Amino acid sequence: MSQIYTLKDKQVENRLFINRIIAALIIILLLTSGLIVRLVYLQIVGHSHYATLAKDNSIKIEPLVPTRGMVYDRKGRVLAENTQSFSLELIPEQIKDLDDTLSRLQKLLNISDEKIEQYQKQRKRQKRFASTPLLMGMSDEEIAKFAVVRPFFPGVDIQASLVRHYPYADLAAHVVGYVGRINEAEMKTLPIAEYRGSSHVGKIGIENTYENELHGKTGYAEIETNVQGRAINTVNSVPPVQGENLYLTLDMDLQKTAYDALGDFNGAVVAIEVKTGGVLVFASRPGFDPNPFVIGIANDAYQALQKSENQPLYNRALRGLYPPGSTMKPFIALAGLEYNAISAEHKIFCPGYYQLPNVSHRYRDWKKGGHGSVNMSDAITQSCDVYFYSLASTLGIDRMHNFLQRFGFGEKSGIDLTGEKAGLMPSREWKRKQRNQAWYPGETLITGIGQGFLQVTPLQLARATATLANKGKVVTPFLVRNAANPDSLEPEQETPQEDLALKPENINKIIAGMVNVIHDAHGTAKSIGKDINYQIAGKTGTAQVFTIKQDAKYNENDIDFKLRDHALFISFAPADDPKIAVAVVMENGGHGGSVAAPIAGQVIKQFLGDNNEN
Amino acid sequence: MKTETRSEQFDPPSLLGNILRKLHIDIPLFVGLSLIALLSFVILYSAGSQDMDVLIRQAARVALAFVLMTALAHVNPYQFKRYSALLFGLGLLLLLAVLIMGQFGKGAQRWLDLGFFRFQPSEMIKITTPMMVAWYLAEHALPPKPKQLLIAGLLIIVPTLLIAKQPDLGTSLLVASSGAGVLFFAGLSWRFILAICTILTGLTPILWHVMRPYQRDRVLTFLNPEADPLGRGYHIIQSKIAIGSGGIYGKGWLGSTQSELDFLPESSTDFIFAVFAEEFGLFGCVSLLALYLLVISRCLYIATQAQDTYSRLLASSLAFTFFVYVFVNIGMVIGVLPVVGVPLPLISYGGTSVVTLLAGFGILMSIHTHKKFIPHS
Numbered sequence: 001m002s003q004i005y006t007l008k009d010k011q012v013e014n015r016l017f018i019n020r021i022i023a024a025l026i027i028i029l030l031l032t033s034g035l036i037v038r039l040v041y042l043q044i045v046g047h048s049h050y051a052t053l054a055k056d057n058s059i060k061i062e063p064l065v066p067t068r069g070m071v072y073d074r075k076g077r078v079l080a081e082n083t084q085s086f087s088l089e090l091i092p093e094q095i096k097d098l099d100d101t102l103s104r105l106q107k108l109l110n111i112s113d114e115k116i117e118q119y120q121k122q123r124k125r126q127k128r129f130a131s132t133p134l135l136m137g138m139s140d141e142e143i144a145k146f147a148v149v150r151p152f153f154p155g156v157d158i159q160a161s162l163v164r165h166y167p168y169a170d171l172a173a174h175v176v177g178y179v180g181r182i183n184e185a186e187m188k189t190l191p192i193a194e195y196r197g198s199s200h201v202g203k204i205g206i207e208n209t210y211e212n213e214l215h216g217k218t219g220y221a222e223i224e225t226n227v228q229g230r231a232i233n234t235v236n237s238v239p240p241v242q243g244e245n246l247y248l249t250l251d252m253d254l255q256k257t258a259y260d261a262l263g264d265f266n267g268a269v270v271a272i273e274v275k276t277g278g279v280l281v282f283a284s285r286p287g288f289d290p291n292p293f294v295i296g297i298a299n300d301a302y303q304a305l306q307k308s309e310n311q312p313l314y315n316r317a318l319r320g321l322y323p324p325g326s327t328m329k330p331f332i333a334l335a336g337l338e339y340n341a342i343s344a345e346h347k348i349f350c351p352g353y354y355q356l357p358n359v360s361h362r363y364r365d366w367k368k369g370g371h372g373s374v375n376m377s378d379a380i381t382q383s384c385d386v387y388f389y390s391l392a393s394t395l396g397i398d399r400m401h402n403f404l405q406r407f408g409f410g411e412k413s414g415i416d417l418t419g420e421k422a423g424l425m426p427s428r429e430w431k432r433k434q435r436n437q438a439w440y441p442g443e444t445l446i447t448g449i450g451q452g453f454l455q456v457t458p459l460q461l462a463r464a465t466a467t468l469a470n471k472g473k474v475v476t477p478f479l480v481r482n483a484a485n486p487d488s489l490e491p492e493q494e495t496p497q498e499d500l501a502l503k504p505e506n507i508n509k510i511i512a513g514m515v516n517v518i519h520d521a522h523g524t525a526k527s528i529g530k531d532i533n534y535q536i537a538g539k540t541g542t543a544q545v546f547t548i549k550q551d552a553k554y555n556e557n558d559i560d561f562k563l564r565d566h567a568l569f570i571s572f573a574p575a576d577d578p579k580i581a582v583a584v585v586m587e588n589g590g591h592g593g594s595v596a597a598p599i600a601g602q603v604i605k606q607f608l609g610d611n612n613e614n
Numbered sequence: 615m616k617t618e619t620r621s622e623q624f625d626p627p628s629l630l631g632n633i634l635r636k637l638h639i640d641i642p643l644f645v646g647l648s649l650i651a652l653l654s655f656v657i658l659y660s661a662g663s664q665d666m667d668v669l670i671r672q673a674a675r676v677a678l679a680f681v682l683m684t685a686l687a688h689v690n691p692y693q694f695k696r697y698s699a700l701l702f703g704l705g706l707l708l709l710l711a712v713l714i715m716g717q718f719g720k721g722a723q724r725w726l727d728l729g730f731f732r733f734q735p736s737e738m739i740k741i742t743t744p745m746m747v748a749w750y751l752a753e754h755a756l757p758p759k760p761k762q763l764l765i766a767g768l769l770i771i772v773p774t775l776l777i778a779k780q781p782d783l784g785t786s787l788l789v790a791s792s793g794a795g796v797l798f799f800a801g802l803s804w805r806f807i808l809a810i811c812t813i814l815t816g817l818t819p820i821l822w823h824v825m826r827p828y829q830r831d832r833v834l835t836f837l838n839p840e841a842d843p844l845g846r847g848y849h850i851i852q853s854k855i856a857i858g859s860g861g862i863y864g865k866g867w868l869g870s871t872q873s874e875l876d877f878l879p880e881s882s883t884d885f886i887f888a889v890f891a892e893e894f895g896l897f898g899c900v901s902l903l904a905l906y907l908l909v910i911s912r913c914l915y916i917a918t919q920a921q922d923t924y925s926r927l928l929a930s931s932l933a934f935t936f937f938v939y940v941f942v943n944i945g946m947v948i949g950v951l952p953v954v955g956v957p958l959p960l961i962s963y964g965g966t967s968v969v970t971l972l973a974g975f976g977i978l979m980s981i982h983t984h985k986k987f988i989p990h991s
Contacts, residue, residue, distance in 0.1 A: 013756045016801040017926055021914050024798070024930070028910060028937050032903055035941065038948050042858040043896040050858025 063197030066216030069243030073252045079176045085163035086138040089131040094155030136295040164294045170287030174315040177205020178290035209418050216243035248479050249278030259283040261599040267586040268317035270462035274578045277475045284316040319421045321455040325541030326383045327570045328450030330510050335403040337506040341394045344376040344509045350386035380513030385449050392448025401427040407464040415477045426453035462583035465570040469578035472502035511537050515575045524593040528601030538571030540592035564588040569596035573604045580607050638687040638983040646909040654961040660868045661881045661889040675965035679972035686976025695924045698749035702742040708735035709776045736777045736785045737970040747796040748927035757801030784955035791938045795931035836952035850949050857891040864895030882963040887947040906940050916982045925981045932974045
């Protein structure tokens with residue numbers, strides 16, 4: 001480009017550009033004038049009209065909060081209800097000296113500093129002219145005390161509201177869960193329109209899983225208000241849709257039996273109705289009282305629960321991970337039959353220990369001196385470890401992993417509760433990925449007796465037992481049953497059952513062995529088989545918490561309580577037509593047959609006894 | 615040739631003036647922007663229910679944006695020109711990345727999460743699009759020929775459509791107008807402008823089909839807010855009530871009753887002008903508009919003083935886009951435009967738009983303070 005050409009061009013460009021700037025300025029001024037004209041129209045011409053709308057009679061939209069649905073057990077007993085409660089509420093904008101009012105109230109009603117602090121925090125988050133509760137769940141005495149001096153406290157008033165209450169307290173706290181104040185994180189995720197006016201939301205358990213159903217749909221009322229903001233007239237309203245009532249499969253009689261039977265032990269009991277998957281018992285001990293959580297638990301009380309050695313807040317039935325011990329043996333035996341790795345009649349000699357070829361390490365049987373020559377039924381009945389070391393060695397970890405996984409080990413059961421743990425069903429692949437190590441043959445052996453990496457939840461144990469009792473049709477546990485037809489005991493919907501397509505004769509052989517556990521003279525749980533006109537099938541288990549040395553002897557009395565073995569028991573009954581399956585885990589309970597089995601026995605007898613009466 | 619500013623040679627030295635000059639800051643622009651930012655804090659305090667936390671967060675963002683503005687003011691405008699195409703390309707890539715990630719995520723996706731901070735590529739596009747178009751047109755003689763128009767048109771339409779697809783109608787509108795601004799200042803013939811306006815009007819039925827349901831709702835609501843007073847028309851009606859009840863002098867600071875009693879949703883963000891109008895009345899509104907016009911005029915003046923075509927086009931387009939920002943937001947709040955998500959520049963609560971806007975002003979300051987010395991004629 002030549003210098004002269006560019007220069008000429010520049011002049012043209014300059015003129016053009018200045019013209020455009022002027023044009024732009026004119027456009028901008030015109031459009032701005034348009035805005036101003038509109039503002040004049042709104043603020044001068046329309047002022048009195050809009051001022052009337054804004055001030056004298058405004059339409060205010062008030063949320064109409066739905067009542068939260070109730071929760072009932074299978075026999076219609078209330079597990080969660082809404083009770084009238086009174087709270088002391090303050091509107092800071094109507095109070096002249098807030099600090100003075102607070103300190104006078106504190107003296108009058110004996111309010112803790114912590115509560116005052118909490119109130120101050122909450123107040124800052126509120127909109128102006130909104131009332132904030134200072135004291136919730138007031139006693140009659142407190143109400144009376146305040147009522148007398150109320151004229152001296154402008155801007156302070158007692159408000160009635162519905163508060164969630166759990167009559168069974170700790171007994172079903174882990175299943176039913178609780179509601180608590182909506183916190184800041186929840187505020188961001190909950191639908192704002194639906195929760196306008198709601199202060200609480202389900203935090204755990206059924207209250208959390210079924211939040212949508214229980215909460216209902218918020219309605220609204222258009223209210224005409226006067227200058228002071230007082231309601232004059234309701235123009236229009238859309239009523240709220242009340243929360244759905246939920247009917248659980250849980251039987252609180254059985255739940256109480258199981259919970260009480262656990263006594264001072266930490267542990268869990270899960271009982272499932274075999275045909276439907278309905279959960280009858282879902283007990284985790286120790287429990288906790290969920291009621292303080294509703295009105296806001298005091299910090300020190302919460303810390304005490306959090307830090308307690310027994311971890312009462314922990315839902316052991318749903319989230320507790322335990323080595324299943326010998327309760328795994330019926331499933332391993334079934335795997336052996338299904339894969340044709342062994343016949344039920346084949347006998348293995350048990351000298352009290354098992355050795356892998358060319359390895360000096362002895363894998364010990366729980367019975368010193370051994371069980372002698374045992375077939376499959378004997379091995380299940382007497383819980384012979386050597387038989388299962390041998391069978392595990394024949395099967396190999398891959399086949400055991402694949403088979404046990406089909407019974408739901410290592411995966412969530414799909415129960416309608418949030419926070420379920422999947423447990424761990426180890427495999428070669430898992431070990432390579434997680435630990436970057438090869439699988440060792442010794443690990444196959446201990447997996448065969450339910451030790452090693454294997455970890456299961458009590459719920460998984462109960463589910464697998466129910467699936468076995470159901471002849472291989474997979475049982476999916478559930479808690480909430482048909483909401484539309486609460487009188488029937490049918491589940492909300494018949495869950496499609498996956499069929500594991502196991503050979504009936506194989507299952508029958510396993511069940512026969514499990515019946516002997518209770519009804520044979522050598523059975524490890526023969527104590528619970530008396531005085532009943534049906535048969536129970538079961539299997540005891542004892543899970544090591546720590547490993548004893550090769551030559552040391554395990555002596556219950558010598559070791560610390562917390563290091564004692566966990567006692568486990570799985571069972572179902574009646575053996576010929578199973579109706580109920582029960583899994584019991586007692587932490588540090590010692591031997592499964594002596595402590596865990598009687599608990600399952602009580603639950604089974606009570607359930608079948610009840611059913612027979614009906 | 616040495617780079618010096620004209621004022622350094624002739625103005626009597628003052629301490630503050632000297633410091634600001636060393637910082638490459640244009641004083642009138644800086645004063646105007648600071649006044650708007652201060653006003654923003656005053657209104658936010660009232661609109662945000664007197665929450666100091668809200669104020670502190672916003673102040674931190676504004677401070678950061680001022681730092682960015684100052685930093686950009688130091689960059690020689692030649693560098694902006696040099697990297698225009700590269701930055702534009704990068705912006706488009708990030709925009710595509712966001713769109714693709716959005717396919718896997720749920721619903722609208724505008725953010726790119728870089729771990730330590732979240733970044734909205736569409737904000738970057740607001741500045742890089744006019745840069746790109748200005749760079750492209752400045753390479754050729756003005757006014758642009760049909761072929762250049764076609765290419766410039768493509769450069770504008772591609773990012774606009776990508777953002778509209780997010781979907782973010784407000785931002786895509788701003789990007790389109792920033793690009794169109796460059797074309798306008800480059801001397802696009804009036805006849806052509808008229809033709810495009812006619813075609814766009816003709817395209818309205820097609821646009822209607824392309825729009826998402828919620829976007830259609832907004833247009834319908836704009837046309838007749840009273841049809842659905844509690845649902846979609848609620849914003850506009852409540853906003854008009856708030857503004858109208860403000861009258862000539864307003865109800866005074868913190869006197870807004872409509873936002874306090876929760877009648878006015880989004881009172882701190884897109885609808886903050888309604889709170890302002892209620893509290894400060896027509897008097898305040900006109901003053902605020904005057905303040906905006908002062909800033910815009912200064913920017914246009916800077917554009918006329920710019921020494922090359924690229925700087926001129928970019929500066930004037932940035933000034934124009936700033937006006938579009940103001941006009942679209944206030945127009946929507948007072949009910950003369952449909953509701954699109956555009957904040958009131960420098961006043962609405964939120965960080966992204968403040969940062970982008972002040973980055974733009976940083977470029978303007980860079981253009982103005984890096985001029986080569988030309989003696990008075």
